Amino acid sequence: MNSVLFNAKMNELRAVTDDYNEQVEEESKNSSKSEKQLANKKPKLVARVRSREKIVFTHKWLAGTLKGHSSPILDMDFSPNGKYVITVAEDRSLMLWSTKEFEQKEHKAFIVSLGNANTVRVFRIGKKEDGSPGNITGALDFPQKHKAQIINIGIASSGKFIMSISSDTTMIVWSIKGDVLSEINTNHMNNSYGAVSPCGRFVASSGFTPDVKVWEVCFTKSGEFHEVRRAFELKGHAAGVHCFSFNHDSTRMASASKDGTWKYWDTNIRYDMNQDPYLLFTGSLKWSGPCIISLSPDGRTVAMAQHLGIYVCNSSGQDEEVIENVHSEISSQLGFDNSGKYLLSAGDKQVHVLHNITGYKATIEELVELEKKANGQAMKERIRSQITDARNALQRILSDEESNGHVKGK
Incomplete structure (x- = not known):
């Protein structure tokens, strides 16, 4: 690259x-410029600095x-x-x-x-x-x-x-x-x-x-x-x-x-x-x-x-x-x-x-539907393997986060 x-x-x-x-810098040179004028020009930054x-x-x-x-x-x-x-x-x-x-x-x-x-x-x-x-x-x-x-x-x-x-x-x-x-x-x-x-x-x-x-x-x-x-x-x-x-x-x-x-x-x-x-x-x-x-x-x-x-x-x-x-x-x-x-x-x-996590769940749901429509045992087995891998990955993430003490936001 x-x-x-x-x-x-x-x-x-x-x-x-x-x-x-x-x-x-300009304010330090010109004391007549009011704080209110500066705040009105850049309200986003002032609001962030304030609190x-x-x-x-x-x-x-x-x-x-x-x-x-x-x-x-x-x-x-x-x-x-x-x-x-x-x-x-x-x-x-x-x-x-x-x-x-x-x-x-x-x-x-x-x-x-x-x-x-x-x-x-x-x-x-x-x-x-x-x-x-x-x-x-x-x-x-x-x-x-x-x-x-x-x-x-x-x-x-x-x-x-x-x-x-x-x-x-x-x-x-x-x-x-x-x-x-x-x-x-x-x-x-x-x-x-x-x-x-x-x-x-x-x-x-x-x-x-x-x-x-x-x-x-x-x-x-x-x-x-x-x-x-x-x-x-x-x-x-x-x-x-x-x-x-x-x-x-x-x-x-x-x-x-x-x-x-x-x-x-x-x-x-x-x-x-x-x-x-x-x-x-x-x-x-x-x-x-x-x-x-x-x-x-x-x-x-x-x-x-x-x-x-x-x-x-x-x-x-x-x-x-x-x-x-x-x-x-x-x-x-x-x-x-x-x-x-x-x-x-x-x-x-x-x-x-x-x-x-929503993406993992959606992937699993889609694979389950594909398995139902799959033709041939070999295809079904491959999809089942993918479902197992996705479920294991999801479970591992949730288990790791619980063990690290993270709690649900709401």
Whole structure:
């Protein structure tokens, strides 16, 4: 691996931390600036600094906790190959973790400092002779194109493009060299969230309007950029959409809205034939306020972070687990690793790694159904062996957590 591009999502890291630091310096020079004016400009950071209770989190699903940041984590993301997770914090630090070490007590990380421009910076990760990650260096800063604060960035798993979205109605699709391929007006009045699909085909946005808009980023057979075209929309919420999530191949999506509901969608459609996504079901959010929603790679597990907790549902919309007091405030990011075995919640100064118990249960249920339909004794035996392995793995996880003294969150 000569280089890996990560979605470090430096939006808040630059726009909140660096702007805040600049404001503090300016305040020391100009005593006439009131504390109230500063608080109004950056309410998120001021609110975090004002009060933060220490949360000691335990739960039977807990696999481990990634610790090392000295200030609250702002965001996290996985590398396209699923081998690493990256976290960024208010102190301008970046840490790179190996997913193989999720259940170890000690974790190794690489730290770099980030700039303060409201743009995208690409980092290259070298490798040592043994193949492990080496030096992390800033390779390229994109030109400043956004007029408003960048709120999310994303990198296609194919490595062909990068997306950035700002708090106005602007989304930009870039080449990995920093050239603007397309600039999109989302027409949300203002944007609240943006993402690149894990399959690397789509970019999507949500905001003040009650929908999620999805575009396809098209390339020619020779790999040249062709166009960005509207693919489909998720329609049905009664208010703006906080957040949305794709599964690994974009055949399923989930969305969470200010109307107090979350929705699960079948997006395995012929959008080129003007076919609309199918709404599979609608659920109610557990708590009030903003919500981060995440869909597992196989689409079998839906996790939502709200208030101080997380709740997990299966693909039928049934509640599986409600986990309270995970962090001292809402998670800054929530997501599943590429294998779907773990659910990660970033908040405070650490990342909690939870076993995806719902995913294990769904796998067992699917295998049981396959066994019933299997033709031939050899096929049945193979499926039975897989069922046994899955059940043993689930039992081992639950037994280990109970022996470690973890207790159910609720």
